[in-house]
Amino acid sequence: MENRNENTPLTLQKAVEYFSDSDRALEYMITMRWPDGVTCYHCGGKSHVFISTRKIWRCKSCRKQFSLKRGTIMECSPLSFDKWVITFWALANCKNGISSYELARAIGVCQKTAWFLLHRTRHIMATQDFDVKLDGVTEADEHYHGGLEANKHESRKNKAGRGGVGKVIVVGVMKRGGEVRVKIVPDTSKATIHEFIRENVQEGSEIYTDEHASYRGLEEKYIHDSVNHSAHEYVRNQFIHCNGMENFWSLMARIFSGTYISCDAPHLHRYLAEQVMRFDFRKSTDADRFEHVVSRVANQRLTFKALLAENKAGV
Ligand SMILES: [Zn+2]
Incomplete structure (x- = not known):
């Protein structure tokens, strides 16, 4: 700064x-x-x-x-x-x-x-200022956050639905080597994922994802390619990957399994914002990060x- x-x-x-x-x-x-x-x-x-x-x-x-x-x-x-x-x-x-x-x-x-x-x-x-969309080389990925239903108090159990029950879905996109943006979403449908990407990534940018079906069709507005995780493919041609986003999720998982074990789902968006801010300023000094917070x-x-x-x- x-x-x-x-x-x-x-x-x-x-x-x-x-x-x-x-x-x-x-x-x-x-x-x-x-x-x-x-x-x-x-x-x-x-x-x-x-x-x-x-x-x-x-x-x-x-x-x-x-x-x-x-x-x-x-x-x-x-x-x-x-x-x-x-x-x-x-x-x-x-x-x-x-x-x-x-x-x-x-x-x-x-x-x-x-x-x-x-x-x-x-x-x-x-x-944060979200008026400017991310551009250049970007990565998108989704993440399922939360503990098993069996570990929750009876009154907090989500009894509806199947599969990712009790998990909160977070979708994220990052400019490679730069800023990350995340959002809690109700589902991972194509409409939801595409809307999030449209809101955050400049048309014409490169975007790399995994093979999840909801990312299909991004190639209409973006330069899109994906890696096939289920076939154990994580990086192709050295730059087709979403390792940056996956790194972000693993940092997040570490924080929630260590410091914020009892974090309540209703406030999750704010814990995410905290991590996003520190991640975006990962190359800055302690004094810079402090100043950024105080100035707001x-x-x-x-x-x-x-x-x-x-x-x-x-x-
Ligand atoms: Zn006055």
């Missing part, structure tokens, strides 16, 4: 030290949230008075008050910035993620608070109520 804030700490240890000073933490967050100067939350005004005792601003245009947290993912949070930034750092940089129990111990909050903090952080990681705090909201509603709506 080119626009690195010169004050961004380079290691976790330095970050802990740096953000333990609340004034310094506030100063840093101000430059990350408002790179063009402090702006009124209510009217967009640039002229204001800072009330240092309360760490809030009073706008000279609309006369209303606002804080740094107002209108960000941290809104209504009583936690100090140092706990937030350590959460950002941990989730941006721990390769296998971090559980709410680990985070709770690390920053001295209860597990429920840590769980909420982590989901809000995943929420800002999820918001504004105009984001995820309430505890909304999270609980997802729980109820889930399987």
Whole structure:
């Protein structure tokens, strides 16, 4: 990343030290949230008075008050910035993620608070710019996520259907050596898969897949070829393969069998977003990944109520 804030700490240890000073933490967050100067939350005004005792601003245009947290993912949070930034750092940089129990111990909050903090952080990681489609050489693949029905609590068992029962289907596409995009889909029909690819890959690009029937017909809009996994063919002519996507799925499986064993299906999309963000920034430094997360705090909201509603709506 080119626009690195010169004050961004380079290691976790330095970050802990740096953000333990609340004034310094506030100063840093101000430059990350408002790179063009402090702006009124209510009217967009640039002229204001800072009330240092309360760490809030009073706008000279609309006369209303606002804080740094107002209108960000941290809104209504009583936690100090140092706990937030350590959460950002941990989730941006721990390769296998971090559980709410680990985070709770690390920053001295209860597990429920840590769980909420982590989901809000995943929420800002999820918001990416999908206007630009992937191009060049791409790979697509699908993945079945989830444990066996037999291991689930009776109330959570999915009794309908056959085959992939209890599994969540995730379809993914990546630019080889670059960005990955994934989506939870209801089925692996041709219509579903083709729609996902159309939304994410530029027409005319190369796309490599396995032999799954739903990928047939892609050659109408793309340069498409596939490898025949059932015939133990994994790479042909050195470049026809979907090993990049398969690598992504195996990293994902490792995280879910290690750190996020008890991850609930209703929130899966957010755990996926977390992994996608770290994967997309796999060639970056810890400080870059941290900055990327911090720079996304504004105009984001995820309430505890909304999270609980997802729980109820889930399987
Ligand atoms: Zn104002």
